[in-house]
Amino acid sequence: xxxxxxxxxxxxxxxxxxxxxxxxxxxxxxxxxxxxxxxxxxxxxxxxxxxxxxxxxxxxxxxxxxxxxxxxxxxxxxxxxxxxxxxxxxxxxxxxxxxxxxxxxxxxxxxxxxxxxxxxxxxxxxxxxxxxxxxxxxxxxxxxxxxxxxxxxxxxxxxxxxxxxxxxxxxxxxxxxxxxxxxxxxxxxxxxxxxxxxxxxxxxxxxxxxxxxxxxxxxxxxxxxxxxxxxxxxxxxxxxxxxxxxxxxxxxxxxxxxxxxxxxxxxxxxxxxxxxxxxxxxxxxxxxxxxxxxxxxxxxxx
Amino acid sequence: xxxxxxxxxxxxxxxxxxxxxxxxxxxxxxxxxxxxxxxxxxxxxxxxxxxxxxxxxxxxxxxxxxxxxxxxxxxxxxxxxxxxxxxxxxxxxxxxxxxxxxxxxxxxxxxxxxxxxxxxxxxxxxxxxxxxxxxxxxxxxxxxxxxxxxxxxxxxxxxxxxxxxxxxxxxxxxxxxxxxxxxxxxxxxxxxxxxxxxxxxxxxxxxxxxxxxxxxxxxxxxxxxxxxxxxxxxxxxxxxxxxxxxxxxxxxxxxxxxxxxxxxxxxxxxxxxxxxxxxxxxxxxxxxxxxxxxxxxxxxxx
Numbered sequence: 294x295x296x297x298x299x300x301x302x303x304x305x306x307x308x309x310x311x312x313x314x315x316x317x318x319x320x321x322x323x324x325x326x327x328x329x330x331x332x333x334x335x336x337x338x339x340x341x342x343x344x345x346x347x348x349x350x351x352x353x354x355x356x357x358x359x360x361x362x363x364x365x366x367x368x369x370x371x372x373x374x375x376x377x378x379x380x381x382x383x384x385x386x387x388x389x390x391x392x393x394x395x396x397x398x399x400x401x402x403x404x405x406x407x408x409x410x411x412x413x414x415x416x417x418x419x420x421x422x423x424x425x426x427x428x429x430x431x432x433x434x435x436x437x438x439x440x441x442x443x444x445x446x447x448x449x450x451x452x453x454x455x456x457x458x459x460x461x462x463x464x465x466x467x468x469x470x471x472x473x474x475x476x477x478x479x480x481x482x483x484x485x486x487x488x489x490x491x492x493x494x495x496x497x498x499x500x501x502x503x504x505x506x507x508x509x510x511x512x513x514x515x516x517x518x519x520x521x522x523x524x525x526x527x528x529x530x531x532x533x534x535x536x537x538x539x540x541x542x543x544x545x546x547x548x549x550x551x552x553x554x555x556x557x558x559x560x561x562x563x564x565x566x567x568x569x570x571x572x573x574x575x576x577x578x579x580x581x582x583x584x585x586x587x588x589x590x591x592x593x594x595x
Numbered sequence: 596x597x598x599x600x601x602x603x604x605x606x607x608x609x610x611x612x613x614x615x616x617x618x619x620x621x622x623x624x625x626x627x628x629x630x631x632x633x634x635x636x637x638x639x640x641x642x643x644x645x646x647x648x649x650x651x652x653x654x655x656x657x658x659x660x661x662x663x664x665x666x667x668x669x670x671x672x673x674x675x676x677x678x679x680x681x682x683x684x685x686x687x688x689x690x691x692x693x694x695x696x697x698x699x700x701x702x703x704x705x706x707x708x709x710x711x712x713x714x715x716x717x718x719x720x721x722x723x724x725x726x727x728x729x730x731x732x733x734x735x736x737x738x739x740x741x742x743x744x745x746x747x748x749x750x751x752x753x754x755x756x757x758x759x760x761x762x763x764x765x766x767x768x769x770x771x772x773x774x775x776x777x778x779x780x781x782x783x784x785x786x787x788x789x790x791x792x793x794x795x796x797x798x799x800x801x802x803x804x805x806x807x808x809x810x811x812x813x814x815x816x817x818x819x820x821x822x823x824x825x826x827x828x829x830x831x832x833x834x835x836x837x838x839x840x841x842x843x844x845x846x847x848x849x850x851x852x853x854x855x856x857x858x859x860x861x862x863x864x865x866x867x868x869x870x871x872x873x874x875x876x877x878x879x880x881x882x883x884x885x886x887x888x889x890x891x892x893x894x895x896x897x
Contacts, residue, residue, distance in 0.1 A: 308610065308692065310704050318700045319836075321759075327690060327706040359661050388629060390610065390692040392704050398620045402612050402694050404629040457623075534621075 295423035296350035301440045302335030302430035304353045305387040306360040312392045330574045331367030334430040334454045337536045337575045340371045341543025345582045350374040354408040356384035384408035397531035412439040421447040430454045441468035454542045466498035479505040524559045527567040536575020541566040597725035598652035603742045604637030604732035606655045607689040608662040614694045632876045633669030636732040636756045636841045639877045642673045643845025647884045652676040656710040658686035686710035699833035714741040723749040732756045743770035756844045768800035781807040826861045829869040838877020843868040
């Protein structure tokens, strides 16, 4: 196993339920269906890459509880290398309950768990031999900064999935080559609702490319040469948007590995995310490479 | 093990999280704490009785999943006999996610699972030798009706916890000796918001006593001789009301076993429920007999 991509960050256990309507306070809502599945931004991006045929490694931490076992099993089933997925004795794993309504909208309740993520000692220079890209999220900030520094020294490309702005993240941004952030993060970052303005502010930190994902409105990107472009979302019947951003990141990293130009990379990532929305759960409907390629070919021929 | 009380009905796995405020649609709420614990109306009533020193047996069904294992373990830890807790191959267990806010109010999302509950063949006359009371809820209606018929033949007292009105329950009501229902059930049953009127309508089915629980407003009861009385709730700092009704039923059944008059039984049940609200989870703060007796003694001396 020589992973091309390593991901350091969140891995969670998602408990997803489909609900007719949300309950009032002190009321009950019966779920039509229930699904227990691994989740988390970095972990699900790696699963996406694995389905696309890329060898990947997860660097993360789980507790020594049942949820942690399920998280690990879920990743191993998807052929994600878990050598650096640490099980912390006495700690609890990250878990999320996600209520999805008939229109695919969600309420997410999540607990970060108590398993602390540290950059493993074994995650040294020699471990970067095969790794071309390091994928990060912003929750375990100190570990992410340490890993990004190591990556930079080894000329490993860094990608950041930033969903929520957290204080201290400014220290991570200069270490990132590809910033792919949520609309929420972008607006929190510049304190106003203007994704294009956020692109410019974020690009100051030196990334080669910055993208803001906009849900059903697609995304807007800025390349290092100052070229701004928008990608519309593909129209699909949405069952559940859980993990859409995570899968987008997986598709984006796939494009980087192919050395595709940014528009082609973003277009491919957008298609991956569209496939994902067809079923309940962040990972259920992640496509294979054949599926995405076939879809994009058909779409272009329309 | 010669159980004095058998309970047939729901046993669930509760995943409880404390939340600052409820998330907007398509937003996330981070949970301050997370607790995984067994729940379910009948199962938690039996746990209450076990803590009070009564020998009890659970008749129910779980799936052969991790949640089912946890449900069983939780009951065994509380000394609930699980000889008749069936594990159904290939089925999923009942599970609930409960978001509790800072004021102790809740949103409940639950899935009934696919494990079908049948009256076990072994649950025949000879099994009633030691059983004096059968406790039921309304979800697994056919099984509840069959069990209540068997109980009636054997002069076993039947108690029903009815939280939500479901069609067909009218067939169960004539088989019940003690009806202890929620305000929601009472209002659904008579199609108007009048618990006292509901008492009278429900008493027509022949129960020896009917009680409607009213949350912070206490409860109102009607005995077979037509005596109506109200019991106020004890004032406590509420952390979580999950399982309050279940624990009330446990305390009520304890009173029946002592042959206490109805007002004393309801007062004891009310105290048990008050104790329960002090901590997150339906079972965490269920009191021992010494605790309830001490509390009631102190309260009366005030």
